[in-house]
Amino acid sequence: MTQSTFIFACPRACLPEHRNSFRCHLHKNSRVRSDVSSLIILLLSLSSVHGRIVGGTPATDGEYPYFVHTRGIVCGGTLIHSDIVLTAAHCDEGFAIDKTIYIGAVQLSGEGDESNTVKQLLLHPQYNTNTSDNDIMLIKLASTSSSPVAQWNTKATVPASNSKVNVIGFGATSEGGSVSSTLLEVELTVQSSQTCVETMGANTALQICAGETEGGKDSCQGDSGGPLLVDDTVVGIVSVGAGCARPNTPGINTRVSAYTQFIKDGICTLSSDPPEWCVAAPEECSLFFCCDR
Numbered sequence: 472m473t474q475s476t477f478i479f480a481c482p483r484a485c486l487p488e489h490r491n492s493f494r495c496h497l498h499k500n501s502r503v504r505s506d507v508s509s510l511i512i513l514l515l516s517l518s519s520v521h522g523r524i525v526g527g528t529p530a531t532d533g534e535y536p537y538f539v540h541t542r543g544i545v546c547g548g549t550l551i552h553s554d555i556v557l558t559a560a561h562c563d564e565g566f567a568i569d570k571t572i573y574i575g576a577v578q579l580s581g582e583g584d585e586s587n588t589v590k591q592l593l594l595h596p597q598y599n600t601n602t603s604d605n606d607i608m609l610i611k612l613a614s615t616s617s618s619p620v621a622q623w624n625t626k627a628t629v630p631a632s633n634s635k636v637n638v639i640g641f642g643a644t645s646e647g648g649s650v651s652s653t654l655l656e657v658e659l660t661v662q663s664s665q666t667c668v669e670t671m672g673a674n675t676a677l678q679i680c681a682g683e684t685e686g687g688k689d690s691c692q693g694d695s696g697g698p699l700l701v702d703d704t705v706v707g708i709v710s711v712g713a714g715c716a717r718p719n720t721p722g723i724n725t726r727v728s729a730y731t732q733f734i735k736d737g738i739c740t741l742s743s744d745p746p747e748w749c750v751a752a753p754e755e756c757s758l759f760f761c762c763d764r
Contacts, residue, residue, distance in 0.1 A: 482561040482603075482695055482711050525644050525716040526688035527657035529577070535639055536575040537621040538654065538697070539610075541565050545650055547640045547697030548610065549705050550574060550620050552738050552746065556610035557623060558696035559708050559725065560598040565696070566610050568592065574618045577654040579641050588613040593737050595730070604677050606710045606725045607733065608696075611741040621698065624706040625731045630699075632663040636681055637700045638709065642693030646715045650693050657688050659699075662721045670719055677729050679707045682721030690722050691715035699724050 539548040539556050546565035548558035558566060566572065570589045573581030591611035598605045630636055639656045643649075659681040667673045667680035681699060682689050690697070690709045699707030707724035714720060727734075739749035 482559075482692075524638065524640050524642055524651070524655035524657045524689075524694060525691050527638075527644075527655035530639060530654040530656045532577050533575070534577075534656075535654070536619045537703075538576070538639055539572050539574050540576065540579070540581070540641060540654075540697075541570060541572050542579065542581070543570075545579075545641055545693045546695050547709070548572075549623075549698045550616055550618055551623050551705065551734070552620060552742055553615045553744050554612040554742055555738050556612065557698075557705060557708065557727075557734065558608050558610060559710055560594045560606045560608040561600070561603070561710070562696040563592055563594060563608060566592065566608075572610075572612070574616055579650060579652045579654075585616065585618055587616060591741060593741060595733060602674070603711045603723065604674055605730075607708060607727075607730050609734065609737040609741060611743075615744055621700070622704040623734060624701070624704050624727045627728050629704075629728065630661045630679065630701055630706050632661055634661050634701070635659070636661055636706060638681070638690045638694065638697065639700070640690060640694030640697040640709065642695075642697075643691035643715055646691070648691070657690075659683065659688055659690075659722075667721065667723075671713070671721065671723055673723050675726075677726055678710070679724045679726045680721035681707070681724060682716070684719060686716045686718035686720070689716035690724075 537550040539550055544565035546562035548556040551557045566589050568589055571586050574585040576584035589610055590613040593609040595605040595607045635658050637656055637658055639654060641651045660683055662680040664675040667675050671680055673680055694709045697709045698705040705727055707727055710723050710725050712722040739745050
């Protein structure tokens with residue numbers, strides 16, 4: 472029997488102009504769900520879409536030298552190559568062309584830290600704004616960064632259910648909060664595929680659910696695009712969520728290992744200093760949704 476699971480879920484980007492508005496997408500995921508007997512309705516009632524990590528602690532200076540963020544529409548990202556940043560596709564406004572980004576900063580202002588400029592965006596060609604499937608994007612920076620880069624996960628078995636991941640960002644300690652001026656980090660539990668489907672209707676081939684059964688810890692609005700980390704390796708990208716840190720309501724994150732070829736081709740296509748493993752010319756950028764304007 473095919474069930475339709477309706478989920479009201481907000482992208483976890485922070486748009487100041489939408490403060491005090493109900494800015495959420497209705498996600499209608501039609502999937503085979505023999506174990507589900509009713510529709511799951513998760514209705515958000517957010518007074519603000521600003522946010523920061525819920526239940527986290529301040530990160531120390533230099534702890535995440537590869538973390539990238541932008542101000543205004545607050546989004547995060549990860550430097551995975553000298554001039555390439557990995558983030559969420561729904562952060563395309565936050566990382567608009569020619570916008571200044573900050574690398575390795577622990578303060579939202581970015582003062583005194585390395586800055587760079589967005590030159591080009593490469594969104595996944597099958598990004599679905601309704602379901603948030605394929606919520607992944609690469610950013611080409613205007614110049615090469617001197618900061619250390621993070622590794623990105625290619626193993627489908629990582630992260631394992633019930634394992635721990637770290638999430639970082641400038642987002643909310645509670646629903647309706649304001650942006651954090653300090654970078655925060657929180658440890659979350661990876662939920663099983665069964666839990667992810669039953670509670671959130673997620674596509675577990677492409678998405679990871681992370682959070683705590685009892686609530687209290689989560690990513691939130693303002694953390695979009697930031698990494699889920701296992702030992703400085705990016706295993707997920709903060710995508711969407713129903714509220715923040717609610718019991719039995721984990722956040723939904725893009726599963727990085729599902730996009731190995733997209734990331735490899737993107738790096739080889741966009742980078743001004745491609746790695747040695749780019750031995751053959753990748754497909755033309757025009758085959759993707761590639762922005763250079």
